[in-house]
Amino acid sequence: GAVVSQHPSRVICKSGTSVKIECRSLDFQATTMFWYRQFPKKSLMLMATSNEGSKATYEQGVEKDKFLINHASLTLSTLTVTSAHPEDSSFYICSATDQYEQYFGPGTRLTVT
Amino acid sequence: GENVEQHPSTLSVQEGDSAVIKCTYSDSASNYFPWYKQELGKRPQLIIDIRSNVGEKKDQRIAVTLNKTAKHFSLHITETQPEDSAVYFCAASTGFQKLVFGTGTRLLVSP
Numbered sequence: 001g002a003v004v005s006q007h008p009s010r011v012i013c014k015s016g017t018s019v020k021i022e023c024r025s026l027d028f029q030a031t032t033m034f035w036y037r038q039f040p041k042k043s044l045m046l047m048a049t050s051n052e053g054s055k056a057t058y059e060q061g062v063e064k065d066k067f068l069i070n071h072a073s074l075t076l077s078t079l080t081v082t083s084a085h086p087e088d089s090s091f092y093i094c095s096a097t098d099q100y101e102q103y104f105g106p107g108t109r110l111t112v113t
Numbered sequence: 114g115e116n117v118e119q120h121p122s123t124l125s126v127q128e129g130d131s132a133v134i135k136c137t138y139s140d141s142a143s144n145y146f147p148w149y150k151q152e153l154g155k156r157p158q159l160i161i162d163i164r165s166n167v168g169e170k171k172d173q174r175i176a177v178t179l180n181k182t183a184k185h186f187s188l189h190i191t192e193t194q195p196e197d198s199a200v201y202f203c204a205a206s207t208g209f210q211k212l213v214f215g216t217g218t219r220l221l222v223s224p
Contacts, residue, residue: 034211041212041216043202044157093156102147102212104156 002028007106013084014113015098021079021108023094030096038091038107050077079099084112101110115124115140117205119215127223130195136203137185145188145207147212148181150199161188165218193222 003026011056013019013058023033031052035043039113050055056069066088068080077096114138126132138146144165149157161187163170164176170177174193179186190197203215 010138042215044212046211046213080194091154101159101162106156107154107155 002026002096002098002101002103004094004105006041006094006107006108010107010109010111011104011113012113015085016083018080018082019084019110021081021092021110023077023096023105024077025075025096025098025103028092028096028098030077030098032097033071033077033078034095034097034102035069036093036095037113038093040091041098044093047079084110086112089110115143115205115207115213117203117213117215119203121214121218121220123219123221125221126193128193128195130193130222131186132187132190132220132222133196134201134203134220135185136215137183137198138205139184140205140206140207140214141181141184145206146177147204148175148177149189149202149214151202151217152199157215159179170184171205190220193220195222195224198222 005024007022033050035047038044047062050069050071052071056071058064071077091107094105095102119136147162150160151157161175161177161181174191176189198221201218204212206212
């Protein structure tokens with residue numbers, strides 16, 4: 001099946017700093033990518049839909065100025081957590097669709113100290 | 114918007130028993146229903162999916178049934194094995210737009 005990578009897999013940052021997470025589709029072009037957040041022992045919550053060449057569509061309650069999404073090419077979407085706080089600590093997972101299936105990245109565990 | 118409910122939240126079975134997980138959805142426009150298995154700290158892995166034009170689909174020990182009228186779908190795992198232990202999520206979407214996930218079921222298969 002198709003492969004989606006995410007980088008970094010783990011990141012620890014201090015409060016107030018920004019962190020960028022990359023999501024890449026390695027062997028297919030993805031016009032649409034999705035960003036999810038997952039708290040421990042909880043389900044995946046969609047944060048935003050990232051469309052190549054256009055602005056991301058954010059879900060209700062997600063601060064677009066805090067979670068900046070850029071989908072600059074058909075194989076790369078980035079999520080930047082700006083001015084991170086401890087409550088932003090979570091597991092962030094991206095996915096990409098080839099119009100048949102959604103393929104998930106391995107996730108990024110963010111810890112804000 | 115779509116809302117997906119999933120039951121039970123935890124399920125313990127003996128090896129060799131069957132396990133059934135049920136989900137209901139609210140949006141009649143949803144037409145794609147995948148099931149994912151997620152191990153701790155790992156990405157969700159698609160194990161089976163079903164589209165709204167099909168009532169049942171089977172893949173070896175795993176089957177999914179869909180009742181569009183009642184808006185519910187179920188995952189059936191037969192002859193469970195310890196390696197089936199994980200968290201299982203159902204999801205629903207319209208086409209290949211955003212997936213709405215259920216709350217998850219922690220399955221524990223005891224040897």
